[in-house]
Amino acid sequence: MNEKTKWHDRLFGKKLIKCDSTNNSNDFNTFPTNEVLKNVQIIGLYFNFANINTQSDDFLKKLRDLYEKLNAGCLNGDADKRIEVIQVVMWAHNDNYGDFEMSHRDSLLGLPWFAMPFSEINLKTRLSRRYRIKSGVPTLVLLDKDGSTVSISAHERLVEDPNGTNFPWRPRPVDEVLKDVVLQPGGSYYQDHPNGIKGDIRYIDVPDGVRGFYFSAHWCPPCKAFTPHLAEAYKMIRKREPNFEIILVSSDRSAESYSAYVESMPWLSVPFQQASVRAELAQLYGIRGIPTLLLLDSNGHVITMDARSEIAEDPLAQNFPWKPRAVNILTDRFLTKLHDFPSIVLFVDAEETEIQFAESVLLPAATNYYKMNNINISSVSEDRLFSTCDHDDYFLQFLIGTDNESTDILRDLTGLDDVVPLLVAIDLPNRRYATMEYGLEITTDSVNDFVRKFQKNDLKFKDISEEGVENAENL
DSSP, rough: OOHHHHHHHHHHEEEEEEOOOOOSSOOOOOOHHHTTTTTEEEEEEEEETTOOOTTHHHHHHHHHHHHHHHTTTGGTTSSSSEEEEEEEEEEESSSOOOOOHHHHHHHHOSSSSOOOTTTOOOHHHHHHHHTTTTOOEEEEEETTTTEEEEESHHHHHHHTTTTTTTTTTOOOOOOOOOTTOBBBEOOHHHOTTTOOSOOBBBBGGOOOSSSEEEOOTTTTTTHHHHHHHHHHHHHHHOOOHHTEEEEEEEEEESSHHHHHHTTTTTSOOTTEEEEEEEEHHHHHHHHHSSSSSEEEETTTTESSSSSHHHHHHHHTTTTTTTOOOEEEOHHHHHHHHGSSSSSEEEEEOSHHHHOOOHHHHHHHHHHHHHTTTOOOTOOOOOHHTTTTGTTTTOOOOOEEESSSSHHHHHHHTTTTSSSSEEEEEEGGTTEEEEEEEETTTOHHHHHHHHHHHHHOOOOOOOOOOOHHHHTTTTT
């Protein structure tokens, strides 16, 4: 198997089970993942939840009908399969459901496709985070043969197009979605845009620059709490970056609610009556909850899907537009990524001088590491950085742990003493960690050496306990 196909194993494991078992044992026939996906045009990841009644799942029937229809012409093996489905069975909540392994088996019996084995619990959890799967909501994600994402909202598209007329439902780019839409100025738009267009404003009229799409609603309390902070940040940013613009994509349930919400907003919005456009934008970016603020660069590529958190951590917007950085402060959102990628963490006191010291010794090692692995950390968007398959084997985070809740959680997870400075390699996917030798001075050279040893698997690793890993699932 060549390098280009290794992503199969990284995402789904080396073996898949065939779901059409009809025997009474708990064993399904297994096949190598790379063989299952060797001649497949589109891969469908079907996330379902075993402790939700699936017997009457109308979507499952639609998916099965589509699967059989699309593959009807390639049963003899002469042509590529148009779609192969890999079912990912999960649980909506860890209640006292009974025999989890048996319920997993029951969810798969008689289906015509493949599934990830029950034992691949960590990989399933990782996939659910990767594609932002909402607990209890069956979801269909489509991938191209190279592992790139075609659609993370294929569930909705199948419901709309059960015959697969437009399969694989490749999303239209944002400029095409908004091509014929006249955007609505917010109530205070012209106060902030005194020289703005007074007539119809279309997406093509928005100046080249960073663009934000704000998915929000008047009825949503967290949205109403965040919107004033966003407005302040928006005005600060526009003083430095006058081409920055935000477009509201509302989830309001009535025109009156929408109108009341946009009255005080200084940016543009997709009109309430453009319901299909608002829905298509939400599908395009896989929006799972509100409020969500995502930023696009001038080429339409996602810079970050979580600008809301960036504003909370950087209220003066000093690091706008918050492109991925080689070294980051350990916060909740980086803590969650520990499930997917190992990290080099330097714990220090919260004083500014200590944080500057930590960055000064971590940054050269991080820069060297990314250069060696051909990762351009400054130009790749966060969304692609943390989802592209080519980086899965070797992407490494570099973090500064200060005196905050995220640091406390990580110390509790690994059982580390409250010592600073302390350099640690956290490899949660492999349930292990290693610390730099006590007494060894932390310098640029010693950090570089520590990273090299990590890459060569030459550190003295300690196991993270089962209890710690279970607690980490709640991060």
